[in-house]
Amino acid sequence: MNDFTKLKTLLLQEEIDKIDDITSSISSLQNQQKKDVLVDRLSLIITEILAKSLNKNRTELYTTLQPVIAKGVIDELNDSNNNLKEILFPIISSSIQEQVREQKDTIVDALYPIMGNMISKYVSTAFKDMMYEVNSKIQHSISFANIQRKIKSKIYGISEAELLLKDTSFGDVKAIFLIHKESGLLITDLHKSDEDEIEESEMVASMLSAIRSFVNDWISQHDSMSEISEIEYGNSSIQIESAGSCYLAVVSSGGAEIGDRLSKVLSQVVDAHSVEISQFDGDSSGIDIVDIQRLLSTLFEEKDETVKSGTPMMSILLFSMLLLIPIAYYTNESYNSYLKIKTQRAIEGILQEYHIHVYDLKINDNENGSVDISGLILDDSDMNKTDFIFRSIDHVNKLRSVDQNFDKNYKIREHIKLKNDLSYIVTNINKKYGSNIQYAFVNEIVLFKGTIIDKETRDSIVRKLSDRFGYDNRVYNFTILESIDSRIYFDVGSDIILKEYNSVLDNVAALHRENSNYLIKISAYTDLKGNEMINRKISYRRANRAKVALIERGVDSDKITLEYKPTPPDDLAPLDDKKTSSLSRCVIFHWEGGVSG
Amino acid sequence: MAKQKKIILMGNFSVGKTSLIRRYVENSFSDKYLTTIGVKISKKIVEIDGDELILLIWDIEGALDHVRRVNKGYIKGANAAIIVTDVLSEDIYDTLSLHLDDLQSVNGEIPTIIAINKIDIDENFEIDLSMLRERYPSIVDIQYTSAKNDKNVGELFQILSHEIS
Numbered sequence: 222m223n224d225f226t227k228l229k230t231l232l233l234q235e236e237i238d239k240i241d242d243i244t245s246s247i248s249s250l251q252n253q254q255k256k257d258v259l260v261d262r263l264s265l266i267i268t269e270i271l272a273k274s275l276n277k278n279r280t281e282l283y284t285t286l287q288p289v290i291a292k293g294v295i296d297e298l299n300d301s302n303n304n305l306k307e308i309l310f311p312i313i314s315s316s317i318q319e320q321v322r323e324q325k326d327t328i329v330d331a332l333y334p335i336m337g338n339m340i341s342k343y344v345s346t347a348f349k350d351m352m353y354e355v356n357s358k359i360q361h362s363i364s365f366a367n368i369q370r371k372i373k374s375k376i377y378g379i380s381e382a383e384l385l386l387k388d389t390s391f392g393d394v395k396a397i398f399l400i401h402k403e404s405g406l407l408i409t410d411l412h413k414s415d416e417d418e419i420e421e422s423e424m425v426a427s428m429l430s431a432i433r434s435f436v437n438d439w440i441s442q443h444d445s446m447s448e449i450s451e452i453e454y455g456n457s458s459i460q461i462e463s464a465g466s467c468y469l470a471v472v473s474s475g476g477a478e479i480g481d482r483l484s485k486v487l488s489q490v491v492d493a494h495s496v497e498i499s500q501f502d503g504d505s506s507g508i509d510i511v512d513i514q515r516l517l518s519t520l521f522e523e524k525d526e527t528v529k530s531g532t533p534m535m536s537i538l539l540f541s542m543l544l545l546i547p548i549a550y551y552t553n554e555s556y557n558s559y560l561k562i563k564t565q566r567a568i569e570g571i572l573q574e575y576h577i578h579v580y581d582l583k584i585n586d587n588e589n590g591s592v593d594i595s596g597l598i599l600d601d602s603d604m605n606k607t608d609f610i611f612r613s614i615d616h617v618n619k620l621r622s623v624d625q626n627f628d629k630n631y632k633i634r635e636h637i638k639l640k641n642d643l644s645y646i647v648t649n650i651n652k653k654y655g656s657n658i659q660y661a662f663v664n665e666i667v668l669f670k671g672t673i674i675d676k677e678t679r680d681s682i683v684r685k686l687s688d689r690f691g692y693d694n695r696v697y698n699f700t701i702l703e704s705i706d707s708r709i710y711f712d713v714g715s716d717i718i719l720k721e722y723n724s725v726l727d728n729v730a731a732l733h734r735e736n737s738n739y740l741i742k743i744s745a746y747t748d749l750k751g752n753e754m755i756n757r758k759i760s761y762r763r764a765n766r767a768k769v770a771l772i773e774r775g776v777d778s779d780k781i782t783l784e785y786k787p788t789p790p791d792d793l794a795p796l797d798d799k800k801t802s803s804l805s806r807c808v809i810f811h812w813e814g815g816v817s818g
Numbered sequence: 819m820a821k822q823k824k825i826i827l828m829g830n831f832s833v834g835k836t837s838l839i840r841r842y843v844e845n846s847f848s849d850k851y852l853t854t855i856g857v858k859i860s861k862k863i864v865e866i867d868g869d870e871l872i873l874l875i876w877d878i879e880g881a882l883d884h885v886r887r888v889n890k891g892y893i894k895g896a897n898a899a900i901i902v903t904d905v906l907s908e909d910i911y912d913t914l915s916l917h918l919d920d921l922q923s924v925n926g927e928i929p930t931i932i933a934i935n936k937i938d939i940d941e942n943f944e945i946d947l948s949m950l951r952e953r954y955p956s957i958v959d960i961q962y963t964s965a966k967n968d969k970n971v972g973e974l975f976q977i978l979s980h981e982i983s
């Protein structure tokens with residue numbers, strides 16, 4: 222033992238012993254598995270230290286502990302075996318729930334811009350992708366289904382994509398009720414399966430009838446054409462279609478699109494059983510319920526129109542015929558002129574879309590109630606495309622109300638090859654000369670006909686047609702418009718039409734009736750006596766008097782143009798006014814654009 | 819399918835139409851309310867000469883003063899009608915006439931019973947409606963009823979059911 226050790230022992234022996242005791246005690250405690258006691262004791266001290274530090278120097282403590290705690294938490298969360306997540310998540314979840322409950326609006330406001338934009342962006346992208354797919358299918362294929370859809374799209378102004386989506390939507394028809402319109406009594410009902418069976422069918426029929434009646438009576442009283450057509454509830458709906466003495470109510474789910482089929486089936490039922498149904502008074506024994514149920518049950522069948530990729534446009538250009546003319550007949554007892562225009566536009570739109578040039582497209586009502594669709598096709602290769610189109614027109618009947626019948630009968634009429642766009646030429650000529658030339662194809666001869674205002678104009682038109690229209694097999698059948706060549710005369714300073722001129726006015730009106738597409742020009746004149754301003758007013762009044770006289774005789778005011786001058790007519794101007802003044806006070810009727818009568 | 823018949827109940831507000839139906843279809847009925855659109859429909863299956871007959875009873879909401887018109891769609895197609903009034907009503911004859919006119923204008927002549935309800939209030943109540951029956955031959959019977967005491971309620975519907983079955 223050296224001196225230093227001796228000194229240390231003398232001075233610090235007591236403390237060394239105490240430390241040894243403590244060390245021994247700790248070791249003893251550890252050895253004796255009394256860690257818990259140690260932890261309890263130390264934790265008190267640590268807690269005390271932390272509490273004091275927190276009070277004295279909170280910020281510093283935070284700064285010191287933050288990295289440690291953060292790392293610890295991260296490590297804990299990354300460690301899949303720990304249970305920190307299990308401890309924290311319920312707390313977080315509960316806090317969020319509480320927050321939402323108590324400060325709903327604040328949270329909604331805070332999240333809305335983020336969530337709203339995110340959802341909207343997602344939906345928008347998904348929808349765009351879907352529409353792109355749908356449109357590419359539509360645009361790159363030609364099939365009956367597509368053309369039918371196009372016709373429907375044009376007529377109803379619904380996009381093709383939307384129609385296609387409807388066609389392909391999934392849905393399920395659950396139950397069908399055929400109900401007597403007036404009494405609301407149930408004629409028959411069908412259910413897809415026992416599970417779908419709706420109890421109290423008679424009650425359902427009555428209540429639907431009450432609702433329908435209420436809507437028709439109170440809501441649609443200002444619009445007699447309106448009918449309730451659908452009742453929606455949740456993911457299901459009741460679609461209603463009425464015809465004759467009954468209506469169909471079809472309960473479906475999942476957005477089943479059965480509109481067209483509904484009309485068709487009801488039309489079949491009404492066609493076959495309308496008499497018995499109209500006499501139905503609650504006793505169904507007089508009705509062939511089995512047959513009606515057979516017809517109705519087709520609504521349970523899946524829609525067989527599936528979307529096919531279709532044949533590419535070019536591949537169908539197999540047939541070759543010189544020209545054509547697609548013509549379609551179909552019958553319809555009460556053909557609606559509004560639908561006629563819409564149908565024509567729809568067909569025109571489709572032809573245009575498929576780059577099929579059809580000239581002289583016409584939809585005419587025949588006396589027997591049938592409808593005749595005709596036109597001329599320029600290009601050979603368009604022939605087979607039109608075959609698709611006009612076979613598809615067959616299905617236009619689906620667009621019409623159920624109580625109308627169609628008799629499909631397509632008929633090719635004429636074969637003529639056109640080198641130029643005849644429609645374009647004739648339209649331009651009519652526009653330039655104010656004429657009303659029409660053309661028709663009769664046995665491969667193009668027949669031009671129409672009334673032309675004078676010989677000079679006729680010669681010009683014939684020259685133009687010869688220059689521009691290269692097809693030689695043609696016949697002109699033009700007539701020259703009969704000149705009106707009528708004048709009526711007035712007393713000095715007067716605009717009163719004398720009775721003696723009634724017959725002149727009658728003749729003018731009669732002539733216009735025969736050529737009502739032309740305009741009548743009324744030119745009014747005065748003598749040279751008096752003030753020019755006064756003469757102009759007199760002239761104006763004379764022109765208007767003459768106009769009123771023609772309107773009274775049935776001439777459309779839109780077909781009359783006026784001209785009024787404070788001078789004599791040109792053919793009298795060079796003459797001595799003193800001698801010709803009584804002739805100067807006149808109104809001259811002539812055709813607009815023609816040579817003055 | 820059993821025969822179905824549509825019966826309509828007409829009458830002023832608060833004469834007891836709904837109570838009559840409730841009493842009649844008690845315990846074996848479907849009682850669906852469509853009161854917001856002015857009609858309540860009930861169903862009752864009765865047996866007439868061994869055959870089932872389904873009665874669909876349309877309880878048409880009554881107007882306070884008959885100014886508000888009844889939806890004709892509810893009256894249309896009815897096989898029979900019950901026109902209800904009560905012993906407290908004033909101008910019974912005129913009120914019934916108005917309802918009968920409404921009924922006939924829409925549906926022509928269909929079997930009709932007049933029910934004078936709330937007879938429990940005045941058991942001796944009686945009114946001479948012979949002129950009404952003369953004017954409207956479609957009236958097949960007149961019944962003094964009490965929904966409260968279940969008097970003549972079953973008979974009312976029974977008579978009508980036989981009439982139309």
